[in-house]
Amino acid sequence: MIAYSPYLILLLPLFAAVFIRLFLHPFPRVSTAASITACLLSFVGSLLLLGSGTPTGGMAAPPVPWIEFAGLKANFGLVADPLARMMAALVTGVALLVQIYSVGYVAKDPSRSRFFAELSLFVFSMLGIVFADNLVTMFIFWELVGLSSYLLIGFWFDRPAAGAAANKAFLVNRIGDFGFILGILGTWSLFGTIGFADLPSRASAGAAGWAVTAVGLGLFCGCLGKSAQFPLHVWLPDSMEGPTPVSSLLHAATMVVAGVYMLIRVLPVLELSHVTMTTIAWIGGIMTLLPALIACQQNDIKRILAYSTLSEIAYMVMAVGLGVTGPAMYHLMTHAFFKCLLFLASGSVIHGCHEEQDIWRMGGLNRRMPFTYLVTWIGTIALCGIPPVSGFWSKDEIFAATSHHPGLAAVSMLAGFFTSFFMLRMILVAFGGNPRSEGAKHAHEGPPVMVVPMLVLSVLSLFSGLFPVDAFLGGGHEAHHASWTLWVSLLVALAGFVPAYQLYNGVTQDPLSLPILRGKFYIDEFYQRFLVAGQDGLARLADAFEGWVVRGFIVRGSGVVARAAGQGLRLVQCGQVQIYAAVFIAGALLLVGCLVKSGILR
């Protein structure tokens, strides 16, 4: 009976989504209740599953045969090993809190039913990734997650920016998925399996070589897209156009870490190639620093948090690249709690200030929203890795893993410095000083449904560092704490607060102006200017997609090629039947000529 429980946990949110979409659409209150109930049941199920079963055992739900095609066999099976169980509990738990919070956040929106249906669909897709026992199944849910996030980011589809952001997110993810599917096919052909259960044993028998490297990098591409790592990171900050609970759920706690989760699943393949692992570690390392720098000059409260998310995920990616999955999972968990908390707090601020997102138009909120102020501090301390709060423990383990890689240690610790800097900047500007806008003057705390989830999350942020992740995943809890990294990283992180306090305490406008950081290193502009010049931006999906394909794969100037191809086609497809005939005849002659020639040659 318990063996089938993953199916139940997985399908409940789907039922909720379908049911709402088909029957409950006109009744937002019932829809809300249905969605939350489904999520609650899933969460309870996940907790039961978490509690049962052995810590090390690979428990799998009985598979259902799914596809058997030209030698490619895939079962629709679910895996419930400790990793999946932990992740499932995390996803459903955070989703439950976010859904409860959303009740308050979208209380006045007329299309609440659609919102909850889409949230449920998202939870279903995400659980699918978690429980997938092979790469193809995972890929399908991977795409579903892409689709549901597309829907959720574009929830307010009458805002053009939301539509554009949704498109951008979807398109960039497709580029990553392209690499991912290549990686899947490669895995299958190299090791003859796409099941996670067989992968370690097959991979250990496999030989290293360029093919393995290519496959590993292909799989990593999937992670680049979904976890928004360089150079595919551009979608995540834009996706903040969606409702804040969505940002919180998708872009902090669950969807973006799917890439990390996937990397951990395919680690046996990645580990075969030193090049792959080094690439992953370094992309992770650099991505800890880059967004942290950008965040120092952002003014939109959600974008600041979004960039910090990029940085934190990069820590996990780096950890995977260093081969330490325990700390990666550990940080994934703690990050889910404190980042979700920070996002919900920012949502509370935005809600309280009447849809104001610019921190320079806030101010003085520490008196009007003391609870939000408090939980923001808790989240910040956790994020910056100040002991004894959760983030410290998980970050410390990652820093410890870098102790033999001075370069990585340097960039990631520097990132810690800037993280402290921009977080304190955000708090000082948004909460300190005097109100700088009408919205901020009339700010108020949200209703209890919004407060309670934040309370729960702050408790989790404070104490989740105690959860024995390593032990649960079957690894030994090693004592790294004697390492030099502990002290250095802590010192650097604390040092980040000093200049922030110096610069931003009580100011009304930004004393610093660094255009390169404000312009996010001009990466978006780079894409925009060099690769889709002349295109109609992202407004028209077709055009944009052409551009994106170009950007992703055919490096540069291919926009020109695509347009030239269009022009060439226009010349051929001119409506003159005789031109068609000429093309036909030329093709036929070429074909027959080639055939005859190859016939004579042999």
Added chain:
Amino acid sequence: MILGEITLGHYLALSGFLFVIGLAGVLLRRSLLIVMMSLELLLNAANLALVAVGRFQGLPDTQVAVFFVITVAAAEVALGLAILVAIFRVKKTTAVDSMANLRF
């Protein structure tokens, strides 16, 4: 070879030249009527090859094939001319250039 006995090769070459002339007609003429006559030339070239092959290889089937080709050609011409008449009623011309409104 050229002035010796007439071989299958001669007939096939003749049919090939006829085919090429037909292709040139399809490509070069602006009147749809002549284009259709050129299509007839293509089929005739193929017919010639069929009959010649049948005779030199001793295959009666090729002549049956020619029979079918002639039928098909007749039907094609009839229908093509009917479409041309209908076009002429609308556009008062049968020039190929007038038929370029559907395009990229």
Added chain:
Amino acid sequence: MEQIAFWSLATGLLTAATAVILLRNPVSSAVCLVLGLVFQAALFVTLEANFLAAVQVIVYAGAVMVLFLFVIMLLDVKAEARSPLPWAKGAGVAVGGMVAVLGIPRLAASFPASHKTLAWGEGKSLGSAQELGSLLFTSYAPLFLATGVLLLVATVGVVVLCRRDS
């Protein structure tokens, strides 16, 4: 004898065909096509396909060409204006002509039986109406039926496309 027949008929056929695609006046083109078809029928005779030669003259030269001429008259098509040959087309024709002149004889010679010669009279039995008829109504009966349907479709089609609306 056979050589003379083949070469003269071949020259006639190719000349007539060239005239079809070169002459400006559609009526002259059609007449040249008739001429070409008759030459081809004569070539069928040199290949001892007498029945097909008759069919060629009756169906093609007779019926199809009359249809062409009829339509030309009906539509009162004028001679095409002489237009200068654009360089691209000219080059295409030149290259195509070269390829054809060089390539076709070689290709024709590459067929397994292409050097085969036959004395007059050896293929006689192949082309008889009797032989053709028996093949057509036995082995190829389904295809014969299908061509019947094809002609039916063509008939209906011509009526549909050309009848006046009531």
Added chain:
Amino acid sequence: MSLWLCPEVLLVLAGVGLILVDCLAPQTGKKWLGPLAVLLSAGLLLWTALSAGRPMPESWSNLLVTDGLSALFKPFFVLCLVTVTMMSARYRLGPDETVRGELLALPFFPTAGLCLLASARDFLAVFVALELVSISLYLLTAFHRAKPASLEAGIKLLVMGGLSTGFLVLGIAWLYAAAGTTEFSRLLLEQAGKPATPALLAAAGLILTGLAFKVAAVPFHAWAPDVYEGAPTPVTAFLAVASKAAGFVLLLRVFGFGAFALESIGQVFRPVLLTLGIATVTLGTLAALPQRDLKRLLAYSGIAHAGFMLLALGTLLEGGLGTVVAYLWVYLLSTLPILVFLNELERIHGNTDMRHLDGLARRDPGTALGATLCLLSMAGLPPLAGFSVKLAVMSTLWSAGEVPALVIALVMAVAALGFYLSPVKSMYWEREADSIPAKRFPVYLVWVLMVAGAFNLVLGLHPQPLVRLAERSLSPHPVSFSLPQK
């Protein structure tokens, strides 16, 4: 099976019967002609499906064969016919609501031709059946003679079709010259073990030209967009689905396990087919991106799909052949409903420009959802059926070791998303136009689209039936006759 029970014969009889009824029925009774035609074709579909595996009359067996492939695709073609008659009954030729009886009756004849094609085992039979189809389609394309675009499309199809017929017949003549026979199994037996001569390859190349024209493979594709756009929409459906599928059935039979399924020929043709496939998928995708007319968009999308199928076919592996069969069914399930939808769209708006879709999701959510499912399936998004078959194409290419082709196919599969999503975007994201037409879509449309969408979804989640279809269609043949399996 007796001659009179063959689907081909019944189709012809039904067509003749409908023409007679149209001529003889009084003017008031004409409105029943549409339902009658639909009923008749549906009955024929039932019969064709039931009698699919039964052999043809004995005396026909030298030309026509009954095997898994023909048993699977005769119902396919008749299913297309049912849809086409349904669309024809709803197609408006003029401002008044008259239905022309011929438009209902005529599609029966090319369908008979397609059924013959599915069984043909001799190139002469292929030629005659193909011409029956082609000539009927010239007529049907030009059928809407009051519309200049329809006539233009008709004459274009006729000229290009005539050209391809010329190549095909010349190819058959050369095949006689090179091999002495046009019968598939004799060709196989006599040529087995011999090296392929240039003459045989040239003949096969010319025949391939004729077939590539049928499936609109680049560079023999140029007619397709113009003709699809100009032809009456039911005819477009017939061309896009049935006629294209027939081309692939022939390619499968000829290169997969029929006439040219020899290692000596396959070695030469493999790169040729793959090159055709690459060119087709690339051009189809790139050209589709800027299109705004939905029928034209579908034409290029059809070209791109043909490219994917050619790539699968070009591997000449068992898996590739099966993939083509499955792909064709998924293509039918996703493209045909969209064409039914376009037929109704054209009825309301007079054309099929994409802007008519703006805001459709709010006016008519059911229709929009069904159309979206079909479009997404065409785009190859999981978990819809289109994804499974595209994945199968990719995995076939991978196992054949054709990595460059695989990469191009993947890039194009991704790029194709652009044009499949733009109608979806129109429906869900765009503001509605100022003047919303008063006319609504008929109820049946929602059902057609939803059922098709559901099929796409179910077959995507559970593609085993497709696999079984593919296996069964290839079952009695020594697949990949003598090509070594990788």
